Amino acid sequence: MTKGRCLCGTVRYEIDGPFSNMAHCHCSMCRKHHGSPYATWAVAPLAGFRYTGGEEAVGRYDSSPGFRRSFCTICGSVVPDGLESAGMVICPAGNLEGDPGIEPGLHMFVGSKAPWYEITDGLPQFAEYPPEFGMQAAPRTPADASGDGVQGSCLCGRVAYAISGAPLRMFYCHCSRCRLGRSAAHAANVFYKADDLRWVRGAELVQEFQLPEAQFFGTAFCRCCGSALPRVSLERNVAVVPAGSLDTDPGIRAKAHIFVESKAAWDRITDPIPQFAEMPPRR
Numbered sequence: 001m002t003k004g005r006c007l008c009g010t011v012r013y014e015i016d017g018p019f020s021n022m023a024h025c026h027c028s029m030c031r032k033h034h035g036s037p038y039a040t041w042a043v044a045p046l047a048g049f050r051y052t053g054g055e056e057a058v059g060r061y062d063s064s065p066g067f068r069r070s071f072c073t074i075c076g077s078v079v080p081d082g083l084e085s086a087g088m089v090i091c092p093a094g095n096l097e098g099d100p101g102i103e104p105g106l107h108m109f110v111g112s113k114a115p116w117y118e119i120t121d122g123l124p125q126f127a128e129y130p131p132e133f134g135m136q137a138a139p140r141t142p143a144d145a146s147g148d149g150v151q152g153s154c155l156c157g158r159v160a161y162a163i164s165g166a167p168l169r170m171f172y173c174h175c176s177r178c179r180l181g182r183s184a185a186h187a188a189n190v191f192y193k194a195d196d197l198r199w200v201r202g203a204e205l206v207q208e209f210q211l212p213e214a215q216f217f218g219t220a221f222c223r224c225c226g227s228a229l230p231r232v233s234l235e236r237n238v239a240v241v242p243a244g245s246l247d248t249d250p251g252i253r254a255k256a257h258i259f260v261e262s263k264a265a266w267d268r269i270t271d272p273i274p275q276f277a278e279m280p281p282r283r
């Protein structure tokens, strides 16, 4: 049995398993919902899935016909979704505790991969769904990013932002809080000066969550669709932008994998980007 939970701990669940599949999805919907370069999904029989707490806090957004995306309305973590017709539950692997006993087997939707992310492992890659899934991709019109500067938006499109200044740094963070908050292998955050970020629309829909036991850690997400959004920290004068929410190339690439000592059991780092057990030393 595998347990899973959201970042704030309100939504909790158990999965009897066994997991039949684990796959990385690079589609724009997964990228926006998680805010990460890709989502990693673990598939198990729906009959063996149950909530053990917080089901009333689960928000739902219909991202395409027949596809629902669920999230914790308090912290924004992605929550598993049942595919009733197939009798399966699809779980965001970043929220699973311990080793689920399966590893990712493929990359799908690499045709819509983020321009700033490079796949370097040897797993099979599929432009959309692998043929054996027997599923048709739902077409999605990309967000309008014809304005100036770097732009981003949530999955439902009600929230959009623009950034005027240059990026300060970009990291892939594998710490357990980022994994739970992004519901993915790791966060991919681009840091800007706080003043450089401007909400183009929907600022009133941006909900923030501050992890009580942490000094600085928090998340921000769209109240309507649960997508990860930038979080502005005025006391540190930074805007932490989840790169998966970007609609344009930020022009920066990740300089380090950080907190790799707490990475998930199923997470394999194969790129040449420097790795640090925790934070890189200050220069």
Ligand SMILES: [Zn+2]
Pocket: 006, 007, 008, 009, 010, 011, 072, 073, 074, 075, 076, 077
């Ligand atoms: Zn939560």
Ligand SMILES: [Zn+2]
Pocket: 025, 026, 027, 028, 029, 030, 031, 039, 109
């Ligand atoms: Zn996807």
Ligand SMILES: [Zn+2]
Pocket: 154, 155, 156, 157, 158, 159, 222, 223, 224, 225, 226, 227
């Ligand atoms: Zn939204």
